[in-house]
Amino acid sequence: MQIILVSRTKKVPKTLDLADGRLRFRLLGMAAGAVVGCAGIGAVLAMTLASPRDGALTEIRQLRKQVAHQDVELTDMRKDAQREVDALAVKLGQLQAQSTRLNALGERLTQIGKLDDGEFNFDEQPPLGGIEDSSDSSYALPQTLDKSIDELAAQFDRQQAQLSALQSFLLDAKIESSLKPTGMPLDGYISSYFGGRPDPFSGHAARHTGIDIAAPTGTPVEAVAEGMVTYAGVRNGYGNVVEIDHGNGYMTRYAHNSQLEVHPGQRVHIGDVIAKAGSTGRSTGSHLHFEVWYNGRVVNPLAYVKSHR
């Protein structure tokens, strides 16, 4: 058998004689090579396209690489976070020390001011957080730090309230002793208290804005604190009334007097006689109606009249 190969470039066709043994062997080799080559390409195609398991394996390899990278990043982040937590723990320790110093200062001030020990409690130790308690040198648990911060914040709140109260006590102690209403404005007994009571005239429930102190007509009425007379005259229902502004938010009112002993603008001291008791205005008998106002609101005068001068 002969195969004639016709080429476009070559004018003369090439004739292959299959009877030639060498040529037959070469062609056989070429054919075998083509078969093996096709099989290889097919196998690669089958592995990459036809098998989804191998594709997944490739993806898993990539994902594992990503995870490993993220793990490194996470470790770095954890280190940063731990550094921040440690810094916070140091700051917390400083604040706790400050709180302790504040306590000592408060205690000293309480002693200087000769204030009632029960009123202030500066010896209470601030809760010390986990720096010493923790087995690790660093704050392992953020909750521990969080709790310590909360406790410290509460401690500071308490201290602030106590210190501001202490401050006002110390600053105002001298002033308050002369400007705060203190003691009974006249000799007598309390016949009616502050608050709800039936109106002595109508019988309807009405709020009593002061206390009544029963005393015979003419009993001297005294100023209960230092201040300035802002009113001395007749007021509807109150009869002859004296009003004293004490300049620190306090105002006192003395009603139903038979006689007034002061005039508006007059400066008075504690114990000064400002009027004589009586039964003018809406009154059923000789008594003093006494009111205490604080920051524009009428308050129960009982605690003031019961305090000692």
Ligand SMILES: [Zn+2]
């Ligand atoms: Zn009254």
